[in-house]
Amino acid sequence: xxGDLFRGDLFDSERREPWLRVxxxxxxxxxxxxxxxxxxxxxxxxIAGLLSSLIVFVTYSIAGLKAxxxxxxxMHATSWLMFVFLYWKGGxxxxxxxxxxxESGIFVFLRSSPLSAxxxxxxxxxxxxxxxxxxxLTLALPWVIMGHLSGExxxxxFAGLFYLALGALTFHSLxxxxxxxxxxxxxxxxxxxFIFLYFISDTLSDVGVKTVAHLTPVPAFxxxxxxxxxxxxxxGDVLLFGLSLSSFTYTLLIQGLSLCAxxxxxxxxxxxxxxxxxxxSGGLLMWGVTSLLxxxxxxxxxxxxxxxxxxxxxxxxxxSLxxxxxxxxxLTGLLVTSSPSLISFQxxxxxxxxxxxxxxxxxxxxSVEGASLLPFCGLCVTAMCTLVASYLLLHGGYEALKxxxxxxxxxxxxxxxxxxxxxxxxxxxxxxxxxxxxxxxxLWVRGLTILLLxxxxxxxxxxxxxxxxxxxxxxxxxxxGVLYAFKALWGPxxxxxxxxxxxxFTFSSGYFALSLMVELAVSLWSFRGAYTMKxxxxxxxxxxxxxxxx
Amino acid sequence: MTSPNAxxxxxxxxxxxxxxxxxxxxxxxxxxxxxxxxxxxxxGPNGAxxxxxxxxxxxxxxxxxxxxxxxxxxxxxxxxxxxxxxxFQPDVPPMAEGLTVxxxxxxxASAYGLKPSIRAxxxxxxxxxxxxxxxxxxxxxxxxxxxxxxxxxxxxxxxxPRLMILDEPxxxxxxxxxxxxxxxIKRLAREGVAVVISSHxxxxxxxxxxxxxxxxxxxxxxxxxxxxxRARLNPPPELELRFLEGVSEECERRVRGYFGARLQSLTAxxxxxxxxxxxLHAEEGALGPERLATDLxxxxxxxxxxxxxxxxxxxxxxxxxxxxxxxxxxxxxAQPRGxxx
Numbered sequence: 001x002x003g004d005l006f007r008g009d010l011f012d013s014e015r016r017e018p019w020l021r022v023x024x025x026x027x028x029x030x031x032x033x034x035x036x037x038x039x040x041x042x043x044x045x046x047i048a049g050l051l052s053s054l055i056v057f058v059t060y061s062i063a064g065l066k067a068x069x070x071x072x073x074x075m076h077a078t079s080w081l082m083f084v085f086l087y088w089k090g091g092x093x094x095x096x097x098x099x100x101x102x103e104s105g106i107f108v109f110l111r112s113s114p115l116s117a118x119x120x121x122x123x124x125x126x127x128x129x130x131x132x133x134x135x136x137l138t139l140a141l142p143w144v145i146m147g148h149l150s151g152e153x154x155x156x157x158f159a160g161l162f163y164l165a166l167g168a169l170t171f172h173s174l175x176x177x178x179x180x181x182x183x184x185x186x187x188x189x190x191x192x193x194f195i196f197l198y199f200i201s202d203t204l205s206d207v208g209v210k211t212v213a214h215l216t217p218v219p220a221f222x223x224x225x226x227x228x229x230x231x232x233x234x235x236g237d238v239l240l241f242g243l244s245l246s247s248f249t250y251t252l253l254i255q256g257l258s259l260c261a262x263x264x265x266x267x268x269x270x271x272x273x274x275x276x277x278x279x280x281s282g283g284l285l286m287w288g289v290t291s292l293l294x295x296x297x298x299x300x301x302x303x304x305x306x307x308x309x310x311x312x313x314x315x316x317x318x319x320s321l322x323x324x325x326x327x328x329x330x331l332t333g334l335l336v337t338s339s340p341s342l343i344s345f346q347x348x349x350x351x352x353x354x355x356x357x358x359x360x361x362x363x364x365x366x367s368v369e370g371a372s373l374l375p376f377c378g379l380c381v382t383a384m385c386t387l388v389a390s391y392l393l394l395h396g397g398y399e400a401l402k403x404x405x406x407x408x409x410x411x412x413x414x415x416x417x418x419x420x421x422x423x424x425x426x427x428x429x430x431x432x433x434x435x436x437x438x439x440x441x442x443l444w445v446r447g448l449t450i451l452l453l454x455x456x457x458x459x460x461x462x463x464x465x466x467x468x469x470x471x472x473x474x475x476x477x478x479x480x481g482v483l484y485a486f487k488a489l490w491g492p493x494x495x496x497x498x499x500x501x502x503x504x505f506t507f508s509s510g511y512f513a514l515s516l517m518v519e520l521a522v523s524l525w526s527f528r529g530a531y532t533m534k535x536x537x538x539x540x541x542x543x544x545x546x547x548x549x550x
Numbered sequence: 551m552t553s554p555n556a557x558x559x560x561x562x563x564x565x566x567x568x569x570x571x572x573x574x575x576x577x578x579x580x581x582x583x584x585x586x587x588x589x590x591x592x593x594g595p596n597g598a599x600x601x602x603x604x605x606x607x608x609x610x611x612x613x614x615x616x617x618x619x620x621x622x623x624x625x626x627x628x629x630x631x632x633x634x635x636x637x638f639q640p641d642v643p644p645m646a647e648g649l650t651v652x653x654x655x656x657x658x659a660s661a662y663g664l665k666p667s668i669r670a671x672x673x674x675x676x677x678x679x680x681x682x683x684x685x686x687x688x689x690x691x692x693x694x695x696x697x698x699x700x701x702x703x704x705x706x707x708x709x710x711p712r713l714m715i716l717d718e719p720x721x722x723x724x725x726x727x728x729x730x731x732x733x734x735i736k737r738l739a740r741e742g743v744a745v746v747i748s749s750h751x752x753x754x755x756x757x758x759x760x761x762x763x764x765x766x767x768x769x770x771x772x773x774x775x776x777x778x779x780r781a782r783l784n785p786p787p788e789l790e791l792r793f794l795e796g797v798s799e800e801c802e803r804r805v806r807g808y809f810g811a812r813l814q815s816l817t818a819x820x821x822x823x824x825x826x827x828x829x830l831h832a833e834e835g836a837l838g839p840e841r842l843a844t845d846l847x848x849x850x851x852x853x854x855x856x857x858x859x860x861x862x863x864x865x866x867x868x869x870x871x872x873x874x875x876x877x878x879x880x881x882x883x884a885q886p887r888g889x890x891x
Contacts, residue, residue, distance in 0.1 A: 010664050010672065010710055017630040017663060026660035034648030104691075105644030112608040112638050113661040114630035272612055 017114045020122060026115065027123025031097060035131045044089070044131055048138040051081055056142055065149060072150035076227065078143045079164075082136045083198075086168040088191060090132030091175045095187045097128035098179035110270070117270040121176065121263055129172050133165070152226065160217075160226045163251060167217035170255045173262035180269040208306045210238055210297050214247070214254040223247035241296040254293070261286055559622050561586045561713040561744030562607065567616035569602045569768075576602035578768040579616065584744045584761070586712065589735060591755045592748040593870045594765035600748045601641065603765070604715050607746075608638035621712050634662060637711035641718040641748075643702035645690040651682055651701055654690040655708065662709040676704040679734075695722035703731070714738065715746045720754050732758050752867040762866065764873045771873045776866070783872050785864040786814055787836035789845070792825035794855035801854065802826070808845075808852045812836075825858060837861040 022028075035041065055074050063070035101107040101124075110120050140161055147157040171194055178187045194216075197204075201213040202222070213219055221227060223246065238250040245253070265277055278286065562584040569577040577599045584590045592600050605611040607618055609625060609632075618625040623632035646654055652673060659669045677683045680700040685693065693701060699722050706714060716735075720728045735745050735758055749755055755762075763773035772779050795801050797818060805826060806813060812830050819825040830836050846859050864872070 010668060011634075012665060015663055017634070024660060024666070026657045029660065030646060030649055030653065030657045033653055034646070037648065040648075100647050104647060105640075105642065106646045108610060109640065109644050110661065111610050112633060112636070113658065114634045114663060115661040116630070 017116060019116050019118055021115070021119040022122070025119055025123045025127075027110070027120050028127040029123075031123060031127025032130050035093065035097065035127065035129075036134065041131050041134060044085075044135045045138050048081070048085060048135040052078060052139045052142040056146070059146075068150045071146050075143060075146040075150055075152075078139055078146060079227075082139050082143065082164060085132050085135040085139070086129075086164065087171055087194065089135070090129035090168055090172060091187065091191050093131050094124070094128035094172050094175050095179045095184060098124055098176065099182075099184055102179075102182065107270075111272075117267040118263065120270050121180075121266040124179075125169070125173055125176050125263070125266075128176070129168075133168075136164075136168075147226075156224050156226065159248075160221060160224055163217040163220040163224075163248075166252075166255050167215075170215065170258050170262075173259050173266070176266050177262055177269070180266055207310050208298055210250070211254060211293050212298075214238075214251045215258060217251065219247045220251040238297055240293070250297075257289060558585055560584055560619070561588075561621055562746065563617075563619040564603075564607070565617040565619070567603070567606065567618060568614045569599070569606050569611055570614040571602075576768050577606065580765075580768075580770050582763060582770070582773065584713075584746060586742045586744050587739050588744050588761050589739045589759045590744065590746045591759035591762040591866065592746060592765065593752065593755075593762055593866065594748075595874065596750075597767075598765040599768035600765055601717060602768075604638070604717050604746070604748060605640075607715060608636065608640075609633055634709060635712045637706035637709065637714040639699075639702050639706045639714075639716045639719055641721065643698050645693070645698060645701075647691055649690055650687050651677070651690050651693070652686040654701065655705055658705045659708050664709065672708065673704075676707055679707075680704045696724055696727060699723055700727065703734075711743070713744045713746070717748050718750065719747060720749065720751065728754065752865070752870060756865050756867075759866070762869070764870055766874060766877050771877050776869070779869055780864050783864065783869060784832060785868060785872065786829045786832055788862045789828045789830070789837075790819060790825065790858060790860040790862050791828055791849075791856060792819075792858035794857055797823040797825065804852045804854055805849070808848050827862075837863075 055077055059067075059070050059074040098107070111117075144154060144157040144161070147160075148154055174190060174194075175187055178184070178190060197212070198216050198218060201216045201218040204210070204213040205219055205222075210219070237244045237246050239245075240250070264282065268277070268279075560583040562582065564580055564582040566579045566581055567577055568575065568579050580599075580603060592603070594600050602611060606613050607620070607625070609629065613626075618632075620632040621635045623635070625632045646657065649657065655673045655676065656669060659673060664672060674683070677686055680703055682697065682701055682704065685697065690698070690701060699719065703716075703719065706716070720731055723731060732754070735747070738745055739760075747755060747759065759776065761773070761775050762779060764771045764779075772782065774782075791805065793801055802816065805816060805828065809828065809830065812833075814829040814831050816829075817827050819827050835841055842859075842861055846856060849856055849859070
């Protein structure tokens with residue numbers, strides 16, 4: 001082997017790797033090359049071109065040029081085709097591209113290059129589905145022309161294209177996340193779910209669930225006077241805490257935030273395999289922004305009244321089911337995520353300390369990567385309470401409180417959160433005391449708290465003649481919140497609530513306050529125990545790591 | 551190979567590096583210093599922690615704690631800058647689907663931030679170096695294993711790294727390519743590149759490496775320049791003997807008779823036996839030129855006709871096996887030496 005081995009002029013002397021490469025993005029270029037090779041892309045482009053030509057030909061043959069309604073139908077059909085290519089095929093292409101690279105090992109290998117993880121994620125996001133974008137582009141010109149012939153302005157059509165592409169990009173960013181985490185099977189389900197969301201987004205907007213509906217381009221299309229399917233519905237502006245935002249702005253906001261969040265999570269997946277999906281600060285930020293948007297747009301008193309009216313008209317079934325599903329989701333999350341992790345927190349703390357050349361901290365770090373769940377839960381509960389309080393203040397308090405209490409929403413939400421906090425504390429404490437053996441113990445604690453106490457409530461309260469006492473114990477379980485919500489939703493609820501009726505809530509309010517106190521006391525006790533144990537562990541780690549200092 | 555300069559900073563420095571996977575500790579507090587111009591062999595049985603250590607240095611696996619400094623840059627704090635001066639070749643080179651050989655190299659040329667004006671020229675020159683110019687338009691995935699190794703070697707050299715980490719670089723290569731690879735590695739070292747090579751085929755590393763570290767169970771059993779490690783092991787002086795008389799009881803009796811108490815062991819060499827391996831008791835100058843000449847004359851005087859009389863030094867395989875055996879017997883413990891020269 002012979003040749004020129006080393007050269008000093010390969011790099012610009014002042015060059016630093018940018019955090020995002022857009023044009024000189026090697027992944028994007030490699031993906032574009034691989035995806036748009038003649039033999040791979042030609043077939044899809046030909047099909048798209050043939051279909052659009054066929055639609056134009058048939059419409060022209062039947063109705064001629066001056067038939068706005070016929071061209072509107074043709075545009076409608078072409079919208080469908082674009083949708084299929086962008087969302088269905090695009091997601092599939094992206095999934096395939098990332099899965100192939102993961103299997104080949106090249107994907108992991110990119111971590112050993114100076115290229116930033118964000119550049120890698122961006123490259124795959126845009127390049128991985130490029131074949132679908134090109135196919136959709138083949139349909140775009142006929143679509144604009146059809147729109148023009150049906151009486152729409154060219155500007156409107158291009159705005160529609162923009163929102164269609166933005167929606168596709170948002171959807172693809174979700175697909176990218178699944179692809180990066182090797183969840184191929186889930187991707188198909190996600191595509192179905194997203195398409196279903198498209199179909200019901202009009203309905204969702206009607207009943208006040210606007211934030212989820214704006215994940216699709218349908219509200220923006222409606223505001224433009226276009227439609228992807230169904231009848232054209234005119235949409236008003238969105239009210240965010242009373243601030244009027246157009247559907248365009250809100251779609252941009254929601255989809256932009258979703259895109260950023262997905263890209264951020266994807267970047268984390270690329271940076272390091274196996275690390276948590278989000279870190280504390282990012283997770284809290286996402287949770288806070290989502291809560292603010294949902295509270296500001298979807299859960300304001302008028303929207304809640306709308307929801308309640310719908311719930312009543314449908315026999316309370318939708319509300320109960322939704323609440324049950326949400327609670328089950330929270331319970332599953334609790335079971336899955338609150339495993340004992342104090343030791344891993346110690347390791348993370350020691351690692352951080354070694355990296356920065358200092359002794360392991362004796363303060364409890366709130367934002368150490370991979371640390372225990374306890375501080376996160378604490379922050380979540382605090383943030384949630386602050387948000388709820390802010391929300392109540394912003395919306396006049398009393399009305400919202402009535403709706404929240406009647407629907408069992410507040411009690412469920414807070415009960416689940418506080419119990420999460422308490423159980424995480426117990427887990428941490430047990431983990432610190434007994435190490436790995438504590439896993440079974442904490443599982444038992446969780447099982448008892450979540451399932452057994454409500455069971456006691458159901459089975460034993462009557463026989464024991466002590467319903468209040470049993471109910472008090474049951475307050476430790478988030479299931480109680482669910483049961484209460486069920487009761488509230490299935491029972492006779494009048495839409496108008498008089499202030500005098502608040503007396504009906506006195507018992508439950510007092511009871512709820514008591515349960516909060518019990519749970520917080522348990523949490524603090526566990527927290528204190530875990531903290532003491534942590535200090536001891538840090539001392540021993542310190543002694544192992546720096547024997548001379550020790 | 552360049553002789554290391556004491557004032558030079560290490561191309562790679564590991565400080566108490568530890569890599570854990572759940573309950574498994576793959577690398578246990580390893581400290582190493584590898585200087586520019588060194589060809590450093592990383593030896594160890596399967597599961598010793600070699601690949602984990604190299605993957606950690608290449609940024610593919612996160613260290614539990616400890617520090618990796620590449621050309622003085624911390625991999626943790628200055629990741630992009632540190633990785634820009636590192637070339638890493640894994641044991642099984644991954645290939646991107648749907649890209650040609652040229653496009654594959656261009657992908658990495660761009661990823662490493664080579665100036666756009668110089669990329670094409672650089673790629674062509676490296677393709678010529680690894681003798682893949684004719685295959686520049688072939689799909690990378692369709693290449694044979696040996697060709698893939700060569701292509702990845704070209705990729706590794708793209709950014710002119712000052713540190714190269716090669717995990718089993720010769721696997722799948724034909725004998726000519728292996729010889730070329732050895733020459734290339736020596737040339738890289740002459741130009742001041744620090745090269746870390748891991749290989750199971752220890753013969754490949756003989757005559758190529760000037761320093762080594764032997765790993766077992768995630769620990770470094772010994773490290774340093776080969777002659778230093780060899781001296782520390784103090785292996786018994788050994789002679790390889792063959793006689794015109796072949797192998798017989800009479801021949802063995804005469805050999806034993808000549809060496810007498812100096813002989814530690816005498817074993818047959820080869821299967822079927824074609825000669826003897828004589829291990830002598832360690833003593834000053836046991837394999838010195840004067841003593842060797844005396845021994846040769848002595849054997850002839852004893853009535854034997856030597857056709858081969860070779861003083862044998864411990865090679866990498868001997869060093870590795872000796873260290874591994876001593877470690878298994880509990881005689882040897884990991885040493886936290888920092889790769890001092």
